[in-house]
Amino acid sequence: MANEQRPPRIACINDLSGYGRCSLTTAIAVLSAMGVQACPVPTAILSKHTGFDRYTFTDFTPHMGAYMADWAELEFDAVYTGFLGSAEQIRLVEGFLAQQRARQSTPPHVIIDTVMGDGGKIYPTYTPDMCRLMRRLVSHADVITPNVTEACILTGTPYSGEELTTAQARELACRLYELGAGAVVITGIVREPVLCNLVYDGRELYFDAETRTERMFSGTGDLFASIVSARLAAGGSLPEAVSLAGSFIAAATRYTLSLGTPAMEGVCFEPCLSRLMHPQSQEK
Template structure:
């Protein structure tokens, strides 16, 4: 066996005890893909917010000392994956951590700018929160917004329905001006040979390239698929996998998980049964 020291990634996200999403997905996926995952919990939920009720312990006050301890220990990471930040006050601590890791030679920073969907910010996301989160984008190498979040980041009017390639290309150019070298606008509805599908539109600054990655629909979207997508991209980036190959891999993996979850009649709030397919990621 050709043993190698695994790459190391800090994972900044919330933790939900029930309902597959955030850290409970990112940690096993990164581990399966031979990346050491080091969690930074921003909040602890009994179950994710898609359920009728939940208990939550916000960790905003604890986050600065948590990250400062890592800084004092001079811990370094090959990558940082930043997901949901539930409070605008958390963004300053995270920004400082990202800047410190970049100065220490961090290879890849991926920011999933979780803010909204269907043309609107989530109910807890204020204009102040959006503005502060926009300030994280220059520190990122890769960002994975959905179309709503891409519009919020660039002050672009959102429209319902299909976006053509010219519109997506222009939107990515605006996002590139904020700093990131690689962008994926995720989960766009599209038609593939007259049937429903999803499009992930990817754009690279250097060398410049843009293309649509199309995946047939395997069923309605479910909680946590964005966290799976970002986790696969993070691991692949650290392991030297081509960006477009990684995007297609992530989309195909999620489609397979959705299809299996539908066949097994897993309730939508429970997310997707990715556990059945972790070995597929480990083998690639």
């Protein structure tokens, strides 16, 4: 639990995309609005996210070891990981988690957003070795937040679409849980007319549902994981965090649709951030 004299502190390990609302750009804004100190570790630096036709890409792997070693004396209330671009980055994250847990009497919350693929396809950057290491990394997590595609990749389950029956969803969640995470959240399960996030902690399984919009936007997974991470670091429960994330994304998506924002630009969440702020923050 965070020291009462300071805000909760989260190490955010993810890429930085200069344009297109996703990854660290999203995480820093969301965590700050929720009263959490965001401490970024860039895994790559891009001019725009990879959904665009053209972008620049700088791999930060050669610098990450020294960067995180310089944090050896720091303590974090949570560690939240997103895009990891190489097997070496996954190993570096494992080492950082071990260092943090050895240093603190109360281990940090670990939230792993398994950014591996979408729409039934694994990302081109992901190798078989990275998949193997990611399966090992999730065993260190308190919470993992894969989408349906990533859940299938991690468990070796054939992908058959985003629509899952309760039996299919339960089996997938159980297989993920067997990898060793403390709790599993599978995002983006389609059950017309709603979009569901499934939560399973090894005992209870439930669905948190929001009305599905007619268009999907880039970066919603980053929004979801950022909100969940911030709420957990501040002492909230997982069901509460998932519900807050789902309702916020639904509201921000409706607002974005009203603006006619191109899908590639992501959810226009900035005017909606007051929904995430602590009551005392809104009164000032």
